[in-house]
Amino acid sequence: xxxxxxxxxxxxxxxxxAATITLFTQKNRELSARLSIGAIVSGFVLSVIFIAANGWxxxxxxxxxxxxxxxDLQVDFGLRLDPLSLLMLLVVTGVGGVIHIFSWGxxxxxxxxxxxxACLSLFTFSMLxxxxxxxxxxxxxxxxxxxxxxxLLIGHWFERASAADASxxxxxxxxxxxxxxxxxxxxxxxxxxxxxxSLIEDQLKQNPALFGSMTTAxxxxxxxxxxxxxxQFPLHVWLPDAMEGPTPVSALIHAATMxxxxxxxxxxxxxxxxxxxxxxxxxxxxxxxxMAALIAVQQNDIKRILAYSTLSQLGYxxxxxxxxxxxxAMYHLTTHAFFKALLFLGAGxxxxxxxxxxxxxxxxxxxKKMPTTSATFVVGAAALCGVPGFSGFxxxxxxxxxxxxxxHGSLGLFLLAAGVAMLTTFYMSRLVLVAFFGPxxxxxxxxxxxxxxxxxxxxxxxxxxxxxxGFFGIAQLYGKQLGEAHSSFQxxxxxxxxxxxxxxxxxxxxxxxxxxxxxxxxxxxxxARMLRNRFYFDELYEATVIKLHDxxxxxxxxxDQWIVAGLMVRGAHGTTELVGRxxxxxxxxxxxxxxFLFVLGVAVVLYFVLGK
Amino acid sequence: MQDLFFYxxxxxxxxxGFLVVANPFSRNPVTSAMFLALTIVSMAxxxxxxxxxxxAAVQILVYAGAVIxxxxxVIMLLDLKEEQRRTANKFGxxxxxxxxxxxxxxxxxxxxxxxxxxxxxTPALEGATQPLGRMLFNDYVLPFEILSVLLLVAMVxxxxxxxKDLR
Amino acid sequence: xxxxxxHYLVVSALLFCLxxxxxxxxxxxxxxxxxxxLMLNASNLALVAFSRFNGHLNGQVMVLFIITVAAAEVSxxxxxxxxxxxxxxxxxxxxxxTMKL
Numbered sequence: 010x011x012x013x014x015x016x017x018x019x020x021x022x023x024x025x026x027a028a029t030i031t032l033f034t035q036k037n038r039e040l041s042a043r044l045s046i047g048a049i050v051s052g053f054v055l056s057v058i059f060i061a062a063n064g065w066x067x068x069x070x071x072x073x074x075x076x077x078x079x080x081d082l083q084v085d086f087g088l089r090l091d092p093l094s095l096l097m098l099l100v101v102t103g104v105g106g107v108i109h110i111f112s113w114g115x116x117x118x119x120x121x122x123x124x125x126x127a128c129l130s131l132f133t134f135s136m137l138x139x140x141x142x143x144x145x146x147x148x149x150x151x152x153x154x155x156x157x158x159x160x161l162l163i164g165h166w167f168e169r170a171s172a173a174d175a176s177x178x179x180x181x182x183x184x185x186x187x188x189x190x191x192x193x194x195x196x197x198x199x200x201x202x203x204x205x206x207s208l209i210e211d212q213l214k215q216n217p218a219l220f221g222s223m224t225t226a227x228x229x230x231x232x233x234x235x236x237x238x239x240x241q242f243p244l245h246v247w248l249p250d251a252m253e254g255p256t257p258v259s260a261l262i263h264a265a266t267m268x269x270x271x272x273x274x275x276x277x278x279x280x281x282x283x284x285x286x287x288x289x290x291x292x293x294x295x296x297x298x299x300m301a302a303l304i305a306v307q308q309n310d311i312k313r314i315l316a317y318s319t320l321s322q323l324g325y326x327x328x329x330x331x332x333x334x335x336x337x338a339m340y341h342l343t344t345h346a347f348f349k350a351l352l353f354l355g356a357g358x359x360x361x362x363x364x365x366x367x368x369x370x371x372x373x374x375x376x377k378k379m380p381t382t383s384a385t386f387v388v389g390a391a392a393l394c395g396v397p398g399f400s401g402f403x404x405x406x407x408x409x410x411x412x413x414x415x416x417h418g419s420l421g422l423f424l425l426a427a428g429v430a431m432l433t434t435f436y437m438s439r440l441v442l443v444a445f446f447g448p449x450x451x452x453x454x455x456x457x458x459x460x461x462x463x464x465x466x467x468x469x470x471x472x473x474x475x476x477x478x479g480f481f482g483i484a485q486l487y488g489k490q491l492g493e494a495h496s497s498f499q500x501x502x503x504x505x506x507x508x509x510x511x512x513x514x515x516x517x518x519x520x521x522x523x524x525x526x527x528x529x530x531x532x533x534x535x536x537a538r539m540l541r542n543r544f545y546f547d548e549l550y551e552a553t554v555i556k557l558h559d560x561x562x563x564x565x566x567x568x569d570q571w572i573v574a575g576l577m578v579r580g581a582h583g584t585t586e587l588v589g590r591x592x593x594x595x596x597x598x599x600x601x602x603x604x605f606l607f608v609l610g611v612a613v614v615l616y617f618v619l620g621k
Numbered sequence: 622m623q624d625l626f627f628y629x630x631x632x633x634x635x636x637x638g639f640l641v642v643a644n645p646f647s648r649n650p651v652t653s654a655m656f657l658a659l660t661i662v663s664m665a666x667x668x669x670x671x672x673x674x675x676x677a678a679v680q681i682l683v684y685a686g687a688v689i690x691x692x693x694x695v696i697m698l699l700d701l702k703e704e705q706r707r708t709a710n711k712f713g714x715x716x717x718x719x720x721x722x723x724x725x726x727x728x729x730x731x732x733x734x735x736x737x738x739x740x741x742x743t744p745a746l747e748g749a750t751q752p753l754g755r756m757l758f759n760d761y762v763l764p765f766e767i768l769s770v771l772l773l774v775a776m777v778x779x780x781x782x783x784x785k786d787l788r
Numbered sequence: 789x790x791x792x793x794x795h796y797l798v799v800s801a802l803l804f805c806l807x808x809x810x811x812x813x814x815x816x817x818x819x820x821x822x823x824x825x826l827m828l829n830a831s832n833l834a835l836v837a838f839s840r841f842n843g844h845l846n847g848q849v850m851v852l853f854i855i856t857v858a859a860a861e862v863s864x865x866x867x868x869x870x871x872x873x874x875x876x877x878x879x880x881x882x883x884x885x886t887m888k889l
Contacts, residue, residue, distance in 0.1 A: 623791065624790070624791050627791045627795065631795070631799045634799065634803060635799065635802055635803060635806070638802075638803050638806045638807070638826055639806055641806075641810065641819075641822055641823065641826060642806050642807070642809055642810035642813070642814065642819075642823055642826070643809070643810070643813070650816055650818045650819055650822075653818075653819050653822055654818075654822065657822050657825065657826070660803075660826065660829070661829065664829055664832075664833060667796070667799070667833060667836075668833075668836055671796070671836050671837060671839075671840040672840060673836050673839070673840070673848055673851075675848075676832075676836060676848055676851055676852065676855075679852065679855060680832075680855065683855050683856075683858075683859055684825075684829075684855070687859060688825065688858070688859060688862050691862060691863065691866055692818065692821070692822065692862075692866070695818065695866045695869065695870060696818060698870060699818075699869075699870070699873045699879055713812075713813065714813060717809065717812040717813050718809065718813075720812075721805050721808050721809045721812060722805075724805055724808065725801065725802065725805040728801040728804075728805070729798060729801055729802075732794055732797045732798060732801065733794065752845055753845055753848055753849065753852075756845050756846075756849055757849055757852070760849075761849050764853060768853060768856050768857070771856075771857065771860055772856065772859075772860055774860075775860035775861075775863055775864050776863075778864050778867070779863050779864055779867040782864070782867040782868060782870075782871050783867050783870065783871070
């Protein structure tokens with residue numbers, strides 16, 4: 010393998026930049042931004058060079074450093090280089106780089122500009138670590154680092170209570186899933202005696218029944234981690250709230266990379282999932298996709314619509330993994346990274362132009378004021394909807410086809426997938442028609458201006474792959490490692506998704522072309538309110554999980570106050586004081602009392618020495 | 622004959638000792654001091670019975686001649702009449718007697734259980750003054766000298782303590 | 789019955805305990821001092837008896853030392869009592885409670 014040091018360099022450059030910014034260049038905003046952008050862009054360039062030199066499948070698959078040995082546990086710190094990780098490397102550094110550049114423009118007036126870029130670099134480092142990790146423990150460490158840096162980025166405007174709450178919510182919800190992930194890792198270690206992916210894969214390949222039914226448990230627990238990070242039902246509540254962060258952060262973390270980490274994990278350890286586990290995964294994905302798409306229909310905040318659409322698309326990917334087709338999952342992840350980053354950055358551009366107005370009903374007619382942003386946004390939306398020819402069409406089509414896969418899929422999953430595709434087109438057409446066309450619905454929208462070049466260029470850069478990624482042969486690359494997706498239902502799936510697009514677009518056009526306000530609440534009444542309130546998930550969790558938590562906390566508090574502090578601490582101190590008071594009576598200061606006590610002591614000692 | 626003397630002196634010693642500590646008729650320290658002198662004299666008798674003639678003489682000389690005189694001197698110096706007025710603490714007496722009684726019982730029980738089988742002294746110890754002096758200045762010369770220093774220190778201390786203005 | 793070591797030891801023990809009783813019960817410092825002298829004398833008696841019945845003089849030498857130390861002790865102790873009396877106008881242990889905080 011040539012240029013062995015390159016992947017290490019790619020991994021550690023962002024960390025170096027984060028450390029440098031935090032320690033030395035806090036004051037110098039421009040230099041901080043340049044460092045951070047330089048780190049990730051050079052990461053992208055170096056990745057391209059590495060792939061050009063070694064091809065997609067380097068001869069030597071892993072490079073290893075033994076990190077620690079405890080008993081019979083050996084933890085390596087190694088990089089796994091195969092088509093899966095190399096392509097993800099390109100996606101993370103590529104999309105991430107574009108978003109970094111966009112941030113330079115978007116965050117220009119922010120006070121904590123340097124801190125923002127330091128966090129971005131830290132996030133990039135963690136994400137690259139997740140992508141390149143070759144064992145469970147290393148992946149878990151970077152997985153947690155991703156959680157921390159996303160916490161920092163969501164809470165970037167921590168002066169706002171809502172942002173601080175959202176960052177906490179995201180972190181804690183993620184921890185919930187990570188707990189399962191950790192248990193899963195422990196089970197795997199107990200069963201396999203090692204943590205390296207290749208080792209476990211080899212063991213399972215030789216003897217699939219090696220671990221018995223525990224494999225299913227381990228697989229489901231690891232899936233818990235993915236549920237947290239990829240915001241699947243029922244841990245999806247944090248993602249919409251995470252939109253409190255700056256828009257580029259939403260694009261980077263909550264669209265293109267971090268939430269994709271869960272799907273990436275599922276594909277990376279795909280060998281561990283048994284058929285029952287896959288069924289669970291498929292249905293969780295499908296439910297998430299449907300639920301998120303339904304909620305997105307009635308949201309008015311442009312970023313929240315995109316957030317729920319992200320949820321829905323992640324549901325697709327998880328569904329694809331669940332029907333034993335990781336190739337379409339990764340394919341969709343890649344295309345989704347392009348067009349969702351594009352959509353978020355476009356939304357960011359709009360929000361900035363409208364002075365932080367996020368309600369789509371206060372936009373309108375932006376296609377005339379902001380032609381480039383609008384054009385690229387439409388391209389992204391088309392890709393998301395799966396309009397034929399755009400990238401999303403190919404990847405989504407493969408997932409819908411895989412849902413009919415006779416061994417793992419079923420008709421129910423297929424219908425759900427197709428229905429969600431229709432809903433996707435519907436809510437995206439609603440968003441585009443209301444925000445970019447029709448009459449201007451507020452003064453701000455009337456006076457909007459196109460964003461500066463530093464923000465428009467990234468949009469153009471992302472629009473190209475969003476439109477054309479279907480022709481790059483990405484699926485074949487993933488297929489090399491994960492197995493080609495070949496479904497006999499390609500034609501049926503294509504017809505279904507085409508129908509969904511046409512039907513959804515027609516519905517959206519009919520309802521929202523030149524609409525002044527949302528006509529849906531009047532037509533479907535209480536359903537609309539339910540969707541607008543996100544199926545009352547937050548309220549449900551508030552009433553159950555949080556109540557339960559509060560009760561437990563109250564009990565713990567009572568225990569602490571009365572048992573620990575009252576009985577044990579105060580008891581010990583009270584006993585000591587009581588004994589002290591009692592003993593003080595013995596100190597009379599009278600010589601004879603002492604003499605008497607002395608005699609008593611002598612009597613006792615004599616009794617034990619002589620008298621027995 | 623010797624047995625008779627032993628019982629006589631022993632009884633006298635214990636009786637006078639008891640009167641030193643708890644005289645039912647008088648609580649005057651002077652009486653106690655006088656009975657202490659009697660105790661010491663009868664104990665000198667016991668020493669004679671034990672063929673320790675030199676020690677018997679020293680006992681009388683030092684204790685009866687010096688210590689008791691010192692006691693009486695101090696008693697006369699301080700006008701001590703107060704104790705007669707004070708009532709004894711019943712509880713203190715009972716507990717004190719019980720604990721001291723316990724020690725006594727333990728000691729005596731130990732003595733009787735030990736079955737001491739020592740033989741009577743060899744004739745070499747008769748009239749022990751000369752061998753005692755030889756031993757004192759041969760084997761025990763260092764402690765002897767240290768004792769002399771102790772006496773000197775005590776003397777200096779006493780002079781210092783008796784000075785009128787103690788600082 | 790022939791007089792043996794036990795007899796002397798019993799007398800010594802009884803005398804010692806009498807002295808101890810005096811120390812514990814009497815309140816007059818001077819009498820307490822006398823009781824201490826009794827205890828010392830009791831030990832002297834035991835030592836002389838041991839010396840006699842074991843056939844060597846070490847015990848008697850020890851008694852000689854004890855008498856000397858007792859004399860020194862009495863002189864210092866009485867001097868202290870006198871000094872104390874000058875300061876406090878009392879020779880009573882119950883009035884001396886400066887050891888209490």
